[in-house]
Amino acid sequence: MKAHQVRAHRSDENLPREEQLAWKLAQLATDTSAFADIDDLDAAVVDMIVNRVIDDAAVATASLTRAPVVAARAQAMAHPATGAAPSQGTGSTVHGAPGRYGPEWAAWANGVAVRELDFHDTFLAADYSHPGDNIPPIVAVAQHLAASQGPHGGTDGADVVRALVTAYEVQIDLVRGICLHEHKIDHVAHLGPSVAAGLGTLLRLPTEQVFHAIGQALHTTTATRQSRKGEISTWKAHAPAFAGKVAIEAVDRAMRGQTSPTPIYEGEDGVIARLLSGFGHVYEVPLPEAGEQRRGILDSYTKEHSAEYQAQAWIDLARRLGEKYPALRDPSQVRSIVLHTSHHTHYVIGSGANDPQKYDPTASRETLDHSIPYIVAVALQDGGWHHERSYTPERAGRADTVALWQKIATVEDPEWSRRYHEPDPMQRAFGGRLEAELADGSRIVDEIAVADAHPAGARPFARADYVAKFRTLAQGVLDDDEVERFLGVAQRLPELEPGELSQLTVRARVSTPAGGLF
Numbered sequence: 001m002k003a004h005q006v007r008a009h010r011s012d013e014n015l016p017r018e019e020q021l022a023w024k025l026a027q028l029a030t031d032t033s034a035f036a037d038i039d040d041l042d043a044a045v046v047d048m049i050v051n052r053v054i055d056d057a058a059v060a061t062a063s064l065t066r067a068p069v070v071a072a073r074a075q076a077m078a079h080p081a082t083g084a085a086p087s088q089g090t091g092s093t094v095h096g097a098p099g100r101y102g103p104e105w106a107a108w109a110n111g112v113a114v115r116e117l118d119f120h121d122t123f124l125a126a127d128y129s130h131p132g133d134n135i136p137p138i139v140a141v142a143q144h145l146a147a148s149q150g151p152h153g154g155t156d157g158a159d160v161v162r163a164l165v166t167a168y169e170v171q172i173d174l175v176r177g178i179c180l181h182e183h184k185i186d187h188v189a190h191l192g193p194s195v196a197a198g199l200g201t202l203l204r205l206p207t208e209q210v211f212h213a214i215g216q217a218l219h220t221t222t223a224t225r226q227s228r229k230g231e232i233s234t235w236k237a238h239a240p241a242f243a244g245k246v247a248i249e250a251v252d253r254a255m256r257g258q259t260s261p262t263p264i265y266e267g268e269d270g271v272i273a274r275l276l277s278g279f280g281h282v283y284e285v286p287l288p289e290a291g292e293q294r295r296g297i298l299d300s301y302t303k304e305h306s307a308e309y310q311a312q313a314w315i316d317l318a319r320r321l322g323e324k325y326p327a328l329r330d331p332s333q334v335r336s337i338v339l340h341t342s343h344h345t346h347y348v349i350g351s352g353a354n355d356p357q358k359y360d361p362t363a364s365r366e367t368l369d370h371s372i373p374y375i376v377a378v379a380l381q382d383g384g385w386h387h388e389r390s391y392t393p394e395r396a397g398r399a400d401t402v403a404l405w406q407k408i409a410t411v412e413d414p415e416w417s418r419r420y421h422e423p424d425p426m427q428r429a430f431g432g433r434l435e436a437e438l439a440d441g442s443r444i445v446d447e448i449a450v451a452d453a454h455p456a457g458a459r460p461f462a463r464a465d466y467v468a469k470f471r472t473l474a475q476g477v478l479d480d481d482e483v484e485r486f487l488g489v490a491q492r493l494p495e496l497e498p499g500e501l502s503q504l505t506v507r508a509r510v511s512t513p514a515g516g517l518f
Helices: 021-030 043-062 067-077 103-115 131-146 157-177 187-203 207-220 235-255 309-324 343-348 372-382 399-405 414-420 463-474 480-490 498-503
Strands: 002-006 092-094 097-101 283-287 334-341 408-412 432-438 443-448
Touching: 002 021, 021 157, 021 187, 021 207, 021 283, 043 103, 043 131, 043 157, 043 463, 043 480, 067 092, 067 097, 067 103, 067 235, 092 103, 092 131, 092 498, 097 103, 103 131, 103 235, 131 157, 131 187, 131 235, 131 498, 157 187, 157 283, 157 498, 187 207, 187 235, 207 235, 309 343, 309 372, 309 432, 309 443, 334 343, 334 372, 343 408, 343 414, 372 399, 372 408, 408 414, 463 480, 480 498
Parallel strands: 334 408
Antiparallel strands: 002 283, 092 097, 334 432, 432 443
């Protein structure tokens, strides 16, 4: 890996294109010397790509009947594939919908389904990310191209793997080097460029076209973090899907010769100068050198629980403590519970956010998902976490839960903040220390560094765990035969023929009511 210094430049400095970050990302996407053949890829990387395709489909399946997913699917179904006859295989498939649709709309619908439950993979460093958000747009474009007779036709499973390796690497490396959150820019600003780069690899595009696609994708996906603040709305699920959709459109325009704002990161009125740390600040973005393997995905991790990633370890600790110390479940026996944790956890999902909604039993599911006081209270009392039951209005409004919830607060601990930013991902910590004071004056203190399912945790997720997660989330949604069909196809991803890529979505009998403009 090489650290690239990136800063804002005045227009009269005339920063050469080859020194711009967007160009370096485009070079990464188009330099396939390290994996000209899929057999050149690290076997662990290929295996993890397959795991994450299964993971995405699992959480998409569990969310098929939720309102944001139904709405996005309806919008996609209003845009059927055009051009060659759908029977010839053009267009892309949508989770829970028959037929084929425009790839950008399939990416939209599938992206919302994947993101809705906040239950797929994560990477945390200088900023946040859910790199599994790259999968829906890349698979959608690959499906569309699989049977095309054009210059990019014949896309197969190996091409999808190679594209996802690029997309994961770009997003994770951007997250390592550039913090968006401190300037209240939503983390999907790193997703648009990563999808564009991944599509550049998929399509084997020239570096210049990928460069312009990355610039346009970044320019159109920079938005504020209000979507994750206060009363969090359904847009939280739509934001990454929108980034994937517009990245596809950016690639399409670049392929038609259209250019982008340049330099998009470093320009006088570019992202760094006007949205991030401004002139004088230097970011360091690590990128693989030419011919170097891209292993970024191996530093990411999925979720065992349907909650914000920084809550994963706390759920594991709370379910153990609630069983060991029953008094912690009873608000009448608890004076206070203080979670000593990192800056990010305290200020994003803790009491440091100063969001009264995080203590409101009538708050939206999206808000409760970002309230560590609520999550710890429920995990203590229930001894676990469920993607639906833990968020129902009845569960959130239970009197003893509300009483316990109000007694839980977070504080920033410098040591846990330091561990959160530890350079070695296997030493990085996302938990903290729980200190409880009981009504009888006794104290309970315990801590946890990472979630049980984390690669450095008590029970690191492996293929069997991803498969089990899919089976669990598919219960009551998919027929048994469909569960086995999808798992069989997904686990053969590197060997899939072009005609099989359309099978990388689940088939379910779910309704999609009409509405909206289309």
